Amino acid sequence: MLISEIGEVQLIKGLTRDIFPDPEVVVTGIGDDAAAVKTAEDKLQLFTKDVLVEGIHFLRETISPWQLGRKSLAVNISDIAAMGGAPRHLLIAVALPSNTEVEWIEEFYRGMKDLCRICSINLIGGDTVRSPQGITISITLIGEVERERMLVRSGAREGDLVAVTGFLGASAAGLELLLQGLPSQNEWEKEVLKAHQEPPLRIKESRILSASGVVTSMIDLSDGLYKDLGEICSASGVGARIFASSLPISDATGRVCRHLTLDPVSLAVSGGEDYELLFTFSEENLARMKDLSGELEGKIIVIGKIVSKEEGLKIVDFQGEETKLTRKGFDHF
Template identity: 35%
Template structure:
């Protein structure tokens, strides 16, 4: 094969390398496009004092979910939540969603209605309107694509690119639960496949299983930040693991960072399940993904406004770019911060 016809494997580039390659020649043609590719959502300026933000995401059977343990109602709910999370990551409030779904003939009308029960429940919870979408057939598997739209005051929008040296690195909620929930669900599936008489037992794993099956977008924190007068200097949602998201902020903002391992918030249930699986609890906290918490930076002068907030944990700070992103371990070692989270290809 000649050099001109050289085949590049998608896995060699990875998701973000592929995006960079596919979008490197994209040119913005309209002044209403304030931000295109490169953040949690696109940003549009239609005049006035607000931006419109838009994000879209796909959930594909066999890749993003397994129907052997994912209830259809939870799947519908999660499809909305993960997209609403992208809107929240811009410090914006979601208002509308569209839902497109492709199904095979193995799904009954009643099954699809169950998915929409979850979709409608999420729309009610996040106060968003379901305003359209598309329905089509699929030759194999189930696919759900959601587009979410929201709004934010122009002086309150948060991009990945706004972090500055000295900013404090914050995260909402606790980390690693979704990953450990997935490990439990996969184990129970394996047991059931080996012996169908052994029914799954999730009584002791309700918290971590729930973090995986029915995550919540942290729109509540967006409202709290607004009430406290705090505008994050940068923000991203934790979909691929907090280490990966810190690196995204560092790259977009051209900064370095220090993350303190002992400051990572881990729920006791997550800790216990990790111990059961003989996994160091900090590993899923750093690299697990699908927690859909918010990772953001604030100016030092805003610390006093958030220091007693039960939803916010301070895990590090922003440093100079030449120092890179580093992890300060519980053993007081300083190591390069690496991303080992979800890989799409």
């Protein structure tokens, strides 16, 4: 069945049938001109928005509708986590060609709603319109964070250590497999494909890090390590040195790189869409971070150090040689 056969009203009724917003927080949800939610005086609301365009951000033939629904929300959750916050309310708008199958959009919403339930997010509104060509997804996610726990990009200081919460380059390796049309028969191929199609959620890590009181800056890794670390450096007025030998590259990513004759370090620093947290903290708090690693199953990995602005952004290779690099990573234009 096509969405053109049932119309907008019936489509919306079907997609929102099993949405149950928290009545203690949501005053009015879907069905009115605007949603109304209660706020707490001691917290800050966080707003983030992402647009995903077919052919640029995703290809329908390389991702299931369920995975796309989940990923569309997950990348916004990552922005809220980067601020130390928790996601709360979701609005979504989709532009769909009239020949889109109802089953496809239902599966897309199921992936998104499954994640809403896991993360206690209220889907409170949105819009559906006809697209002349391709699917466009626009998500607005509202989160909240305690005033004293909010983290930003601009707090890194010279001498701070640079750390991440998980593996780098796996998503880029998965994308390379998809673009080359290679089968996912091996476990290591399936692992990197999942990293790309079902990015990790770092809400727990974010909340623990923001509560620690020792993180000086944080950002999520959406556009690649060099570009996102460059954002921290620019906002903080510092430089950074990272070490190739310290980059957390999974065995699966390494095997894919050997199979496809790719450089795993290049994928780790420039691949993008890892959606791990990149953050800085004073070296004097390293023991505290090791304790936190125990709470987070060892997912905090130190990969470098903040240096002076004049030193710029550098990588130290496996032979100990420093190379100054220009920013790399995804750029829309």
